[in-house]
Amino acid sequence: MPWQTRPDTGRKSHAAPLPLASTAPTFQPLAVLAPWDHGPNSAARPCRWQKNGCPEPTAASTVKSVAVQLTILGSGSGGNCAYLETEQTRLLIDAGFSPRQIRLRLAQIGRAPENLHGILVTHEHTDHIAGLAGLAGKLGLPIYCNRATAEEVQRYHGMTFDCRLFTTGATFKIGDLVIETFSLPHDAQDPVGFVLRTPAGRIAFATDLGHFTRLVADRVRQARVLVLETNHDLRMLQECPHRPWSLKQRILSRHGHLSNEAAAEGFEQVVTEELQHLYLAHLSRDCNRPELALATLQQRIDRVGAKHVKLVVTSQDQPCAPLIL
Numbered sequence: 001m002p003w004q005t006r007p008d009t010g011r012k013s014h015a016a017p018l019p020l021a022s023t024a025p026t027f028q029p030l031a032v033l034a035p036w037d038h039g040p041n042s043a044a045r046p047c048r049w050q051k052n053g054c055p056e057p058t059a060a061s062t063v064k065s066v067a068v069q070l071t072i073l074g075s076g077s078g079g080n081c082a083y084l085e086t087e088q089t090r091l092l093i094d095a096g097f098s099p100r101q102i103r104l105r106l107a108q109i110g111r112a113p114e115n116l117h118g119i120l121v122t123h124e125h126t127d128h129i130a131g132l133a134g135l136a137g138k139l140g141l142p143i144y145c146n147r148a149t150a151e152e153v154q155r156y157h158g159m160t161f162d163c164r165l166f167t168t169g170a171t172f173k174i175g176d177l178v179i180e181t182f183s184l185p186h187d188a189q190d191p192v193g194f195v196l197r198t199p200a201g202r203i204a205f206a207t208d209l210g211h212f213t214r215l216v217a218d219r220v221r222q223a224r225v226l227v228l229e230t231n232h233d234l235r236m237l238q239e240c241p242h243r244p245w246s247l248k249q250r251i252l253s254r255h256g257h258l259s260n261e262a263a264a265e266g267f268e269q270v271v272t273e274e275l276q277h278l279y280l281a282h283l284s285r286d287c288n289r290p291e292l293a294l295a296t297l298q299q300r301i302d303r304v305g306a307k308h309v310k311l312v313v314t315s316q317d318q319p320c321a322p323l324i325l
């Protein structure tokens with residue numbers, strides 16, 4: 001297949017600090033939403049920067065603007081968190097580590113939780129929400145999720161969050177980001193994936209899914225960056241002595257997690273010349289190894305002739321290098 005790498009867009013990083021007050025993003029639902037999703041003024045509800053007066057960032061948390069930056073702060077069965085920054089918007093996607101860990105990992109890239117505008121939440125499993133109380137709760141950050149997830153998250157943490165609700169399948173806007181949501185087959189209340197339409201292209205998140213549905217394929221196709229689950233190696237999972245059979249069945253089910261091989265099949269369905277970066281995410285500590293996931297996907301890349309796709313395997317223990325788009 002004659003793949004062509006997309007020519008460089010010529011986007012450059014900016015050196016100036018972000019003027020937070022003038023760039024505070026607002027939440028704008030773009031699709032028709034159910035009445036319970038938003039209060040009468042929710043679309044116009046000011047974000048916390050506007051509401052409380054915009055705090056000046058401290059020296060330690062001063063951020064330099066970049067066009068679009070994605071950093072996977074960590075990913076695996078024990079915790080998931082990613083950071084996305086555009087000129088106007090700074091978000092986490094999930095917060096599955098302790099607040100201290102998330103703060104430390106943000107600090108490694110010169111960022112701080114105080115400069116975030118919100119947290120997108122895929123679903124209520126603890127490896128995605130463990131840090132929410134200490135971050136969103138403490139700092140008053142809004143969390144963006146559907147109603148079923150909001151209920152579970154609030155029950156788990158025993159507190160009320162500033163939830164900005166969307167209906168699964170809806171598209172909404174935060175600052176200069178347009179966010180598409182889509183349903184994932186996974187054993188949570190209402191799990192979702194995200195496609196973040198940034199000025200530098202689409203960034204798609206598809207982790208925690210038992211199989212690769214046509215809907216998932218349709219939504220993540222055309223992505224420039226794809227964060228895709230490669231949870232387990234089938235043989236390692238079957239032979240793993242630390243997992244009871246019932247848990248193995250759950251992981252292998254159509255609402256469990258994607259194996260390396262299933263991820264490769266899904267990748268083949270959606271790869272286009274647009275796709276430049278493929279992150280292998282949510283690896284099981286006991287039932288997978290980075291080299292196995294990499295080898296499986298690299299073989300598939302070679303087989304379909306998609307040599308323009310760069311592979312990165314994520315780690316639960318440390319952030320990936322920031323990707324500047």
Ligand SMILES: [Zn+2]
Pocket residue numbers: 123125186188208
């Ligand atoms: Zn999950």
Ligand SMILES: [Zn+2]
Pocket residue numbers: 076077080125127128208282
């Ligand atoms: Zn998970």
